[in-house]
Amino acid sequence: MTTTHYRWTVLGAGPAGIATVGQLIDRGVPAGEIAWVDPEFAVGDFGTKWSVVSSNTRTSSFTRFLESTAAFDFDQAPDFAIRGIDPRDTCVLGAVAEPLHWITGRLTDRVSAHETRATKLELSERRWTVHTEQSVLTSDNVVLAIGADARTLSHPGLREIPLDVVVDAQKLATEGLEGATVAVFGASHSTMLALPNLLDQPVAKVVNFYQHPLRYAVEFEGWTLFDDTGLKGHAAAWARKNVDGRLPDRLQRCHVDDARFDELLGQSDHVVYTVGFEPRRVDAPQWGPLRHDPANGIIAPGLFGVGIAFPGHRVDPTGHAEHRVGLEKFMQQLDQCLPIWLRYGT
Ligand SMILES: Cc1cc2nc3c(=O)[nH]c(=O)nc-3n(C[C@H](O)[C@H](O)[C@H](O)COP(=O)(O)OP(=O)(O)OC[C@H]3O[C@@H](n4cnc5c(N)ncnc54)[C@H](O)[C@@H]3O)c2cc1C
Structure with missing residues (x-):
């Protein structure tokens, strides 16, 4: 050498x-x-x-x-x-x-x-x-x-869909998700890209496990509130309408400390981590x-x-x-x- x-x-x-x-x-x-x-x-x-x-x-x-x-x-x-x-x-x-x-x-x-x-x-x-x-x-x-x-968590027994697959509708379509129940962890920009893509698939249900209320970026003169952690663009628009607005039929949300956490995770067969x-x-x-x-x-x-x-x-x-x-x-x-x-x- x-x-x-x-x-x-x-x-x-x-x-x-x-x-x-x-x-x-x-x-x-x-x-x-x-x-x-x-x-x-x-x-x-x-x-x-x-x-x-x-x-x-x-x-x-x-x-x-x-x-x-x-x-x-x-x-x-x-x-x-x-x-x-x-x-x-x-x-x-x-x-x-x-x-x-x-x-x-x-x-x-x-x-x-x-x-x-x-x-x-x-x-x-x-x-x-x-x-x-x-x-x-x-x-x-x-x-x-x-x-x-992309960070992951450890929930064994679930088939993980990688982040780069879930954000890409074409790649996601090859995953064979007919009738699947997909657990999605997180409440980030990536989450708001993953959720609509999954709901476009023939899944039975998507369960979004979250820890915090959503954050939105808001522009002011010369600075932006939550510039780096807040939702922006299409992801923000989708979240306002579908998460903080009216949940689509096949989407359920569950706080990670909720008593139904184990039951809902137990019903899931796939998992997506959008946790940073x-x-x-x-x-x-x-x-x-x-x-x-x-x-x-x-x-x-x-x-x-x-x-x-x-x-x-x-x-x-x-x-x-x-x-x-x-x-x-x-x-x-x-x-x-x-x-x-x-x-x-x-
Ligand atoms: C879903 C998503 C949406 C985003 N949207 C935006 C956006 O709208 N606007 C925006 O500005 N940013 C956005 N980002 C954030 C950010 O800009 C990207 O994550 C960007 O890829 C980070 O750039 P980087 O150069 O730090 O890292 P990367 O793009 O990951 O590049 C790192 C490079 O280092 C190489 N490397 C790793 N280890 C070694 C090694 N040991 N030796 C040599 N090379 C190595 C890798 O192979 C890779 O080529 C987004 C990110 C995500 C995930």
């Missing part, structure tokens, strides 16, 4: 990794001194799992992301469908993934792209060693933009679990995190605090953190 040294190594080529590579170049790091590691270079889970999902973000926010970074060369991009969508509307995430694929191609031509997965990180002699499935790299700095997996995301990790035996400071993205000297795995944090004008997840927020996180990272080396 050969070892090559870089100034910056970015792990992950989802939206957060794309933003990081672009911003490093914009801030003067020579492209030849950046290594970029991802097993697929297919815009991450955003491009591979969530393309058919209706966004919770207005199209204008995605356009701002695409136009934010000179190294993206978006002004030279082909006439992608996103340019024809009303900026005030939401859109399918595939319409955003399309230009991000194109940008990924432009960036991988400039930096040193390694189509593999990082397996281990070590710090010694003020250098990070990044072990991958194919080679070993060393780097002054490493950015983790490695995404997150678990950050992916890279093995770093020296450090144990890698945790970032959400205020600045620092994990260790020369080691930083961004994206859904290592989100930023914001307190709104009412004092309510949330983790910030979404493309434009990743870019804002980098705007705030990169000047610090550039001076917080090993």
Whole structure:
């Protein structure tokens, strides 16, 4: 195995990794001194799992992301469908993934792209060693933009329908759900995508187990209440009408502390978990679990995190605090953190 040294190594080529590579170049790091590691270079889970999902973000926010970074060369991009969508509307995430694929191609031509997965990180002699499935790299700095997996709970004996299947009506139609009773845990944006998709199938019943009242995002001048946890777009409209409005015939809801919980779960044969995301990790035996400071993205000297795995944090004008997840927020996180990272080396 050969070892090559870089100034910056970015792990992950989802939206957060794309933003990081672009911003490093914009801030003067020579492209030849950046290594970029991802097993697929297919815009991450955003491009591979969530393309058919209706966004919770207005199209204008995605356009701002695409136009934010000179190294993206978006002004030279082909006439992608996103340019024809009303900026005030939401859109399918595939319409955003399309230009991000194109940008990924432009960036991988400039930096040193390694189509593999990082397996281990070590710090010694003020250098990070990044072990991958194919080679070993060393780097002054490493950015983790490695995404997150859908969290699950443990209710044995039920057939689990994965989140990326339930949010995709075409994939869901192949699950053979005739007469099924499906338990759906959660009350999130993903829940409000899963429930209507399941009710479009010939299921006998869907039981939604929840812990909290629904939350809706509300826009004010210059800020949004529940911007990161509240329902938006089509999901909010569906929830207002069908959950906080009138429950469809085959949908039942049950609080997790309700006395009927065991009985209703016992009637279910399938289960869907829409209960958040678990950050992916890279093995770093020296450090144990890698945790970032959400205020600045620092994990260790020369080691930083961004994206859904290592989100930023914001307190709104009412004092309510949330983790910030979404493309434009990743870019804002980098705007705030990169000047610090550039001076917080090993
Ligand atoms: C249903 C749903 C709807 C959403 N809607 C919106 C929306 O409307 N607007 C919005 O802005 N956001 C939305 N998001 C949120 C968010 O933008 C996405 O979750 C996005 O995919 C997160 O980007 P990321 O780059 O952090 O991670 P990912 O897209 O998951 O990319 C991570 C990449 O890192 C790679 N990787 C993992 N481990 C390693 C390793 N060890 N070495 C190298 N590479 C590795 C992965 O293979 C992957 O390619 C939505 C999310 C979901 C689930």
